[in-house]
Amino acid sequence: MALFARAKKREGLLATAWTNEGVCAALVQLRTGDKPQVKAVLWHAGAKLAAAPAPAMEKLNKEMQAASYRCSTLLGAADYQLLSLEAPNVPAEELKTAVGWRLKDMLDFPLADATIDVFDIPPDQNAPVRGQSVFAVAARNAAVAQRQGNYAAAKIALSVIDIPEMAQRNIAALLETPGRGLAMLSFDGDGGLLTVNFNTELYLSRRIDVKLTQLAEGSDDQKQQYYDKITLELQRSFDHFDRQFHFINVIKLILAPTGTDGLHGYLADNLYMPVEVLDLSAVFDLAGLAPLQDAVGQARFFLTLGAALRQEAAAP
Missing domain, CATH: 3.30.420.380 (Nucleotidyltransferase; domain 5)
Structure with missing residues (x-):
């Protein structure tokens, strides 16, 4: 019998995403028969954190007790x-x-x-x-070595290095209609991401070269051009998907939170399938956390929360 047993990790997965604007962290606990609960979130602003990550890692460990949880991190596009x-x-x-x-x-x-x-x-x-x-x-x-080094330097065990497509897949899986395909579209600092799920599996992924800041800050004429570009890419992607996976009926497109106006209405008017806007409270128990109470905050944490839904056996 071991005299000194390794400390058991607390329940939940703590995910991080390093963006051009800063670092997002989200701790999510899965619950049987109920929505996953967001236990805590953290935003550490700073465009140069990827080059000098120590302050962010210190804050992550101090404010979220990162060393006590299984941890994952998302790669950038x-x-x-x-x-x-x-x-x-x-x-x-x-x-x-x-x-x-x-x-x-x-x-x-x-x-x-x-x-x-x-x-x-x-x-x-x-x-x-x-x-x-x-x-x-x-x-x-x-990139992999850099993430591993960031966590090792902070004495935090890193369990998983994930990608945005799988994070988005995790959220879409909670919204699926059994036996039907579900498309989901999100935007962040890397651009747009379209995925299609079926039976909780990822079947399609497409990147769209329109960033969230462009949707939020562009002029009316620029936004119109972005909407046209997005719609055309969606139409082409769905046509390709229908040819390749004719056995899957995609019944709707879910638009992830963006904190901007206009895109939902444009897509709803120009696509042949229903388009719905996601409020993350439909998927998660947000536990009253202030950063997640509006669409801007939900857009910031969207993929990080998806990464924190990853299910796997905890390390002993």
Whole structure:
């Protein structure tokens, strides 16, 4: 019997996201038969925190007791590439290596500088021949090492390095209608992110080159151009999705909080499917936390909260 047992982590996952404006942190506890509860959130403003993260990590540890929880962090859009491709016909233990070689000419950085991960895109269960596709994540080693180093320097254990697509998938999964597809669209400092879920799995991801600040601060003429661009990209993406995944009926588009006016009405008037605006209180128990009581705050923490929904067995 061990004389000194390792301290058990508290319930909940503490997720962080490093943005161009600062660092978001959110602690979420999952509850059986009830909404996930947001236990705490933290915003540490500062455009240069990625280069000098120590103050943010110190604040994270002091105000949220980060060392007491399982912790995850989200990569930024520039830190990785997510690509879909046909699964190589190789044994499972060789899959990542085989996918890596297929990605060699598809990446905008050298394969030697990438950490590769792979997850399935489930096929049509009723198809006579089931072709298997996968998503491949190629993360820049430098970005991964930087996040690991930030946490190690602060003596905080880092359990997971995640990507925004999976964070958004987690929130969309709580809003799905069984047996139907659900599209979700969000915006932040990296631009727009469109995902499509089916049976809680991610089937489509598209980036849209329109940032949240552009939607919030652009002139009326500029906003009209952004709305047109977004709508065209959505229409093209849904047409492509219908051809590739004809067995999935996408019944609506959920627009994540933006804190801006105009986009919802424009999309509702120009898309063939219903468009709804998400209030995060429909998904989470926000516990009266002030930063999450308006759409601006919800937009800031949206992906961080999604990352904190990740379910996995806690480390012993």
